Amino acid sequence: AQSVTQLGSHVSVSEGALVLLRCNYSSSVPPYLFWYVQYPNQGLQLLLKYTTGATLVKGINGFEAEFKKSETSFHLTKPSAHMSDAAEYFCAVRLSGNTPLVFGKGTRLSVIA
Amino acid sequence: EPEVTQTPSHQVTQMGQEVILRCVPISNHLYFYWYRQILGQKVEFLVSFYNNEISEKSEIFDDQFSVERPDGSNFTLKIRSTKLEDSAMYFCASSTDRGNEQYFGPGTRLTVT
Numbered sequence: 001a002q003s004v005t006q007l008g009s010h011v012s013v014s015e016g017a018l019v020l021l022r023c024n025y026s027s028s029v030p031p032y033l034f035w036y037v038q039y040p041n042q043g044l045q046l047l048l049k050y051t052t053g054a055t056l057v058k059g060i061n062g063f064e065a066e067f068k069k070s071e072t073s074f075h076l077t078k079p080s081a082h083m084s085d086a087a088e089y090f091c092a093v094r095l096s097g098n099t100p101l102v103f104g105k106g107t108r109l110s111v112i113a
Numbered sequence: 114e115p116e117v118t119q120t121p122s123h124q125v126t127q128m129g130q131e132v133i134l135r136c137v138p139i140s141n142h143l144y145f146y147w148y149r150q151i152l153g154q155k156v157e158f159l160v161s162f163y164n165n166e167i168s169e170k171s172e173i174f175d176d177q178f179s180v181e182r183p184d185g186s187n188f189t190l191k192i193r194s195t196k197l198e199d200s201a202m203y204f205c206a207s208s209t210d211r212g213n214e215q216y217f218g219p220g221t222r223l224t225v226t
Contacts, residue, residue, distance in 0.1 A: 043119075103155050
């Protein structure tokens with residue numbers, strides 16, 4: 001069975017600092033990987049996804065993530081945090097188009113001025 | 114931009130009562146999903162729906178739950194006799210087909226007292 005672990009339920013960074021949100025997965029086969037963001041009182045919005053091809057994936061709002069098969073990781077990064085990045089971030093995995101999304105517990109990102 | 118909408122945003126109900134959570138998926142989407150997130154826990158898959166029938170469901174989705182697409186626009190989740198442990202945020206999602214990105218609604222917070 002697939003599972004997703006997000007290290008750190010809460011991450012706090014200064015404005016302009018690097019953002020690093022960690023995600024590790026377990027899967028018997030190479031999965032599809034996703035990062036979703038949830039702003040207060042809003043739904044889950046897709047930031048980026050990895051299905052096949054290039055392992056460094058760029059998403060919206062300056063975020064990117066790298067699929068590292070050897071480390072079973074899909075960490076989310078952004079070079080310079082902005083106040084508007086404060087939100088809850090969810091990593092998710094699915095084996096293929098035929099399976100539902102499996103989510104991690106989420107990481108709340110706070111950005112300090 | 115088209116979006117998934119959910120009503121109500123917050124529902125309070127007494128234990129044993131029936132609740133219906135409503136979702137309006139994006140109009141040209143064919144696959145519909147319900148997920149839930151109990152406070153402090155992971156977002157969990159409940160059920161997927163296609164062509165007017167359930168295509169997949171999790172072990173959470175027991176006989177107390179049902180889904181319906183009563184007309185061409187709404188997609189509902191009914192909980193027949195709510196329990197305290199049904200208190201959670203319920204997310205609806207839709208996609209054009211099974212392998213594609215799922216678009217999420219803002220969620221309905223269900224509180225069972």
